[in-house]
Amino acid sequence: MLGFQNQKNVCKIICMMGVTILTQFPTGNRTGPETVEVLSKRILALGAAQQGQFLVDCDTYTSIPQLGPQRTVHVLHNSEQPATVFSLLESGNKTIPLAADGLFDLLMMKMSSFYTPKKQTKAESKGLRYEIGDFCVKLGTVTVSSNFKGILVEVEYRPCVVPAMCWDLLKEFLQGLLGQSAPGNLPAYLQNRVQEIYSPIDTIHQYLEHFTLFRKSPGGMGLRTQ
């Protein structure tokens, strides 16, 4: 239909979404809620309308020693795709993504004797969702096992599906919203995939990267990741 060469791309088109950039916003010497307040005032002043809430969460499981070299499974949920469970299996230096339906959670529970949940690592980003023109902005407060860790700003430009085409446009939008804290380059994960069609799993990859960094960081502080 679209004249693309391979089957993989056609599959991705069915579940494609707008290009999304996830970036951390430093809290500086403000508290988390104060920072969110500042950002939400800014976005409302730009003419955005609040459209509900959102939640992205991540559980991590590790394989038991009897299964050989240790593997890690990250299971993520995104309220934007409520019927889908995303999982990323880290095995050696490979990461295998999988998008499954809601039953996958129950499957993980069944496998609890092989994959045990890591203690104290449930990461969450939740907050309010705003729509402004064709952009969708989410201001998320990140907690790791209920400790505040920082602020994640997600900006989606919904009409465009190829990162290379709309990166400059998104950069301009992010600079307008975040000022000095806006990222100057594409997120590392997207840099190798700029010509590919963006899909929800790409957003999940970005969230996992940030969650991993937050887990390693000692506490609630505005540390820059880029």
Add this chain to the structure above:
Amino acid sequence: MERDLEQLNCALNSVKTLRSNVRRVFESVSNGLRADHGDEGKENKFILELQELLTTVNNNLRDVENSVSNLTPPPGAFSLGNTAYLSQETTQERQALYGQLVNSYKWTDKIREYSALAGNILATNSFNKTYKTFSTTKRRKTQSSNHNVSPEVIENLITSIDRLFPDVTITTNRPFVPNPVIQASLGRVLKAIIAFKGLMIEWVVVKAHAESNDLWTESRYKVFRKVTENCHAAMCHFHSPMMPELAVRSFMHWFHSYNTLFSAPCKRCGNHLHANLPPTWRDLRTLEPYHEECK
């Protein structure tokens, strides 16, 4: 004809006056003596009033007779043609057909009249949207109608456009033979659903790839709705009834410039975004990108 109608109207009016005055006579008779006739000589007053009324009725009656004698009787029975058979219809629900028939006849009559007028007016103010003047030596074969061309001609045009731009993919379907509706995918940026009427572009809708190919619903994205608007403007700009093929080609050439919709900054202000929209306008000659407000 005109005079006949006038007289008929006049006669109908005098019948109306006669009826209303006769009614007044009966009213007065049925009321009998009233308080406003007073006490003295009330019978006389009543009779006088009645006489007056009867005189008016008499005058009215004369008017009616006069106006009726002025009318010219129709030369014979009206010929209703085949519609006469409608009166022989027995089923209940079809008996109303005659009224509808008369109404639609009136409408078509009006359409004929108005289109004749419009034709006259347009003929005196002829406007020519082509820049080219036809020289007698190189006159092209003019097509008698651009609405009704054979499907092969349109097919050839579409295939040639498809070959012209490598990143435009065109798929065709024909829900209304021979007028095709094509989906033109412009790279991975957008797609346009274009309906043809003969060799002319009739309607354009621009949407995201993930959206339906329906011709009637607009895109859910603001940017594509704006581009649709601009496509309509360009469609009218390039429209040229004399050279429909050239019009379609120029339109497609212009449309092709949207492959940089998200990546090209505005030529005037140098920014990508204005009011949260990328530059949605493309200059009709230079094909340079501009914001709606910057052009």
